[in-house]
Amino acid sequence: MDTAQVIADVLRVSESITHLGLGWSDIGDDELLALSSAIRVKKKLQELWMEGNRVSYKGLLSLRDLTPNPLKTVVAIWNNLTDTDPESLCTQESITVSFTDDDMWAAWGEWVFKRCEVSSNDKLVTVLHKVCNISVHCLEAQWAKTFYKQLLQLIKHRIECCTEDDMCKKLKKFERILNL
Known part of the structure; x- marks a missing residue:
């Protein structure tokens, strides 16, 4: 959580960070909540890659109002997402929770x-x-x-x-x- 808070602090003041890769960094819902609060301040982040972590649909819900603007891409594959979780989030084009056939x-x-x-x-x-x-x-x-x-x-x-x-x-x- 300390590392996520440092990243959140940077996001709150940065005018230039538009892409953030946090794959395989062991973040969960609490860390994502801290990050989503920070993203709301400047609204500059466009892509958030966080594959292979512990995020659940509860955590992804904290990004709902940030997609598709400013977050055009959120990749959350290989997280703690189950088939019984909210379908409405999966249908948002900017949030990817499973693979596609894209190049x-x-x-x-x-x-x-x-x-x-x-x-x-x-x-x-x-x-x-x-x-x-x-x-x-x-x-x-x-x-x-x-x-x-x-x-x-x-x-x-x-x-x-x-x-x-x-x-x-x-x-x-x-x-x-x-x-x-």
């Missing part, structure tokens, strides 16, 4: 994969908890098929090099999930 996701998938390649096994397992919680319709997109195929190969390589039994078991669990 931008291929580049995004490459970026996430590169982060996975350089991560420790512990961090990789943390990311895998999010990215392996996928629905079948996501895997229909070509970029997703490529992304998960690469991820499976990375996991297999990590298993071959792993010397810790507990970590090896965790990685094998995700290998089984992705082999389906």
